[in-house]
Amino acid sequence: MLLCCAEQRLYFCDSRSDHPGMDEDLIEALITERTKIIVPVHYAGVACDMDKIMALSEKYGLLVVEDAAQAIDSFYTGADGVKRPLGGIGHLAAFSFHETKNIQCGEGGMLVVNDMQFAERAEIIWEKGTNRAAFFRGEIDKYGWVDVGSSFLPSEVIAAFLWAQLEALDDIQEKRKVIWQRYWEGLQGLKAKGIQLPVVPDFATNNAHMFYLVLSGLEERSAFIASLRQAGMMAVFHYQSLHASTMQQKGRERISLPVCDGYSDKLVRLPFFCGVDNDRIIQSVLTYG
Numbered sequence: 001m002l003l004c005c006a007e008q009r010l011y012f013c014d015s016r017s018d019h020p021g022m023d024e025d026l027i028e029a030l031i032t033e034r035t036k037i038i039v040p041v042h043y044a045g046v047a048c049d050m051d052k053i054m055a056l057s058e059k060y061g062l063l064v065v066e067d068a069a070q071a072i073d074s075f076y077t078g079a080d081g082v083k084r085p086l087g088g089i090g091h092l093a094a095f096s097f098h099e100t101k102n103i104q105c106g107e108g109g110m111l112v113v114n115d116m117q118f119a120e121r122a123e124i125i126w127e128k129g130t131n132r133a134a135f136f137r138g139e140i141d142k143y144g145w146v147d148v149g150s151s152f153l154p155s156e157v158i159a160a161f162l163w164a165q166l167e168a169l170d171d172i173q174e175k176r177k178v179i180w181q182r183y184w185e186g187l188q189g190l191k192a193k194g195i196q197l198p199v200v201p202d203f204a205t206n207n208a209h210m211f212y213l214v215l216s217g218l219e220e221r222s223a224f225i226a227s228l229r230q231a232g233m234m235a236v237f238h239y240q241s242l243h244a245s246t247m248q249q250k251g252r253e254r255i256s257l258p259v260c261d262g263y264s265d266k267l268v269r270l271p272f273f274c275g276v277d278n279d280r281i282i283q284s285v286l287t288y289g
């Protein structure tokens with residue numbers, strides 16, 4: 001939910017009132033002459049409005065780097081009616097294969113390069129700062145260190161573990177969507193108690209990455225989590241807002257993003273994995289309070 005600018009200065013965009021994703025209508029007011037990059041976060045695998053973001057990119061000559069960490073197998077449909085995969089719209093995108101994601105290999109991720117002007121340097125950084133890949137393609141007669149880089153290559157064992165899940169992605173997703181839909185149907189009664197269920201805009205698809213609830217505040221969320229824990233179920237709150245983190249606040253004035261801060265205090269994620277007994281969880285949630 002941020003704009004990334006020159007000299008590593010970050011401008012943060014507040015969230016939408018109906019969804020933790022960035023409020024696309026607030027972005028333009030944050031753009032300055034030093035702005036370089038817009039970083040939309042596709043929270044819970046639900047798309048930001050990429051038509052609006054890409055229009056700003058073109059208007060101001062900005063790059064767009066999609067944070068698609070949670071967005072495997074999720075799509076965005078633009079005003080032109082074309083359905084595009086998240087991570088395939090901006091200039092660059094990053095996916096995560098952390099153990100909490102729909103498909104995973106413990107740790108690691110994937111960089112997607114949609115603008116070929118970045119392909120060569122991305123390859124060099126990936127190859128520990130060397131032009132080794134070009135050497136193996138026969139494009140140069142020797143290779144050496146030409147840029148910064150690190151050891152980003154997964155082992156063959158980890159790659160094989162991930163590849164097997166990619167081959168089974170449709171089956172995995174089908175099972176996850178059944179779980180998500182069961183939560184959705186079973187928890188509709190919470191709306192009468194003022195508890196918000198997930199929202200998926202018309203332009204987005206749902207990849208069933210998570211199922212979350214938005215409660216009234218920090219006190220209620222803490223009591224809710226404790227209640228489920230007593231019943232032997234583990235629900236978790238999400239991470240702290242980046243703009244409120246210790247690192248971001250060092251030497252900087254605290255900024256106010258009320259909607260985003262509200263989600264930090266109110267949002268709770270229900271247990272979600274293939275094989276989860278969510279009928280039992282639904283009953284415990286409905287009897288809370």
